Amino acid sequence: MTIKKHSFQAEVAQVLHLVTHSLYSNPEIFLRELVSNAADACDKLRFEALNNAALYEGDADLRVRISFDEQAKTLTIEDNGIGMSEAEAIDNLGTIAKSGTREFTSRLTGDAKADTQLIGQFGVGFYSAFIVADSVVVETRRAGAAASEGVRWTSRGTGDFEIEPIERAARGTRITLHMREEGLEFLNGWKLKSVINKYSDHISLPVQMEQEEWQEAEQEGQPGGMVKTGEWETINQANALWSRAKKDISNAQYIEFYKNLSHDFAAPLAWSHNKVEGATEYTQLLYIPATAPQDLFNRDKQAGIKLYVKRVFIMNEADALLPSYLRFVFGVIDSADLPLNVSRELLQESRDVRAIRDGNTRRVLTMLEQLANAATAGDADAITDVADKNATDAQEPEAGAIKEADKYAHFYEAFGSVLKEGLGEDMANRERIAKLLRYASTQSESVSVSLADYKSRMKEGQKAIYYITADSLGAAQSSPQLELFKKKGIEVLFMTDRVDEWAMGFFNEFDGTPMQSVAKGGVDLGDLQDEQERKAAQEAAEQFKPLLERLKEALKDQASDVQVTTRLVDSPACLVVKDGEISGQLARLLKQAGQEVPVNKPVLEVNPEHALVKQLESTSQFDDLAHILFDQAVLAEGGLPADPAAYVKRVNAMLLGAASA
């Protein structure tokens, strides 16, 4: 016998230590993980067999079987799926390849309580077997390989595992759990059935158990018991959840299916399940999650959409089926039209796929509109049409379920900034996306002002929707560019997401009203400015001409122009960029991201009414004061002077001058 010992990868050992040493609050999830792995293995076989039917070895009835032996204290999960070669067993069961699980191990703290909670959130796949078992034996053979190429993998969940070649006539994988004390409750037909129904009902393959019958005791006076008949019975519905009629699916089942799909521990905010008919036929089941995954902001994150063709699993993360700005959505698409051998490359070009993608996009936007409307109406009944059923009215409402009216705010906090990418990415739906956007503003600290709200509050004579982009709410609120707007009571939207400035580059008007950055171009308040103010500004400009010339000359390396402004009230100066040029804020973001930034010198605008500006006329330190004004304008918008030491020196010189005067 050739038994080889292998050590687990360090991260696996860490996970196993945790699984076996901390009391696990929800032990039954091991069954969900193992049955779902078994079903995945069958899906993989079905997919590979599309091009090579010989892999079925004459048996195409894929199924998962669960059996138990009370005497031996074992529970066995067996599938006739793809199986594993020796190398695959070593690799798949001895290392952690999935980035999610690696991320999980990197967040382990060593504090058993916190870590146990974490485990509940991430799930640990195959290793969850050690929650209930003190030793696990995996016997497997890859489909298509010879019977002699079977392999037995054994581990007690400590630092290492053993690998041994075996004869195995059956393809697929059998996992035998030697139960520890905590696992004995699962060696019971009723218990197993109820757990499998809970977690695996939506699985499209039959999950079978040995049939049991009640038998009276042979001797009178002795209790009877359940005995196995030797037959297998299918205990789940064994048809894909999405292929069933909506009325036959409970909310709890929808939620459980979502959790399986997403590995999210929280219930989704909403879902929509439809059979789409017409030129392209498909079934669509889409979910809006309540929580954002770690990698949401990575634009390479794959969409959480699984693609099936006529119930046959084709691929995970079918990102051609949704635009990137909706990458937070999870779901299943089952197409009746696509060829079974469709590849990722083919998906990109297919007309059917484009139709599905458009249909999915519209559906998600409709769901979001429903959530947004419910928030406005504050009405729990508002969502009945599209997001057919929601977590709040589930049969078993989840603890901490989010109220209908709060769902949109919840969604927006998690995913709003991703949705904004749609302004640049999806021209066809730009108006619909715009209606879903929410901002804080000079009139609202919370991110709750829609563009329609804004428009309904616009002042008589106001011609644009005003906004300012900044690094943070605080920076936006104290921006000098707002001074005139505040004085006149004109609302300005605060755009403080990184993506805002970029997104606004694609979004020039909403519902016929132009979008205008208050930090760009000349502010023309139109009819909001009275004749007197306009005249005063013109006079000031005339009077300031010589001074402006001197300022321009002094700052010619920093500013493209110097102008007199009426937009300032309390501040002496501010920077603006010309329409169509990128702002200082975006330039800083791009620089941080290591990108080349075009050098646009900003325009310095000065407030002729400000005492410091007035002082310019008479000061003997004109050059220093000019530079200080410029650098302060940079500071006020959240930037840093190009030469901070020189700035400090100049300010100190001025302070000392003032002190000795």
Ligand SMILES: Nc1ncnc2c1ncn2[C@@H]1O[C@H](COP(=O)(O)OP(=O)(O)OP(=O)(O)O)[C@@H](O)[C@H]1O
């Ligand atoms: N029954 C099985 N048949 C064939 N391969 C399996 C089986 N169970 C597990 N594996 C292999 O072991 C790997 C690790 O399984 P594990 O459950 O830890 O992670 P996962 O399935 O990749 O992720 P998750 O369970 O979170 O979806 C799987 O990806 C698969 O390749």
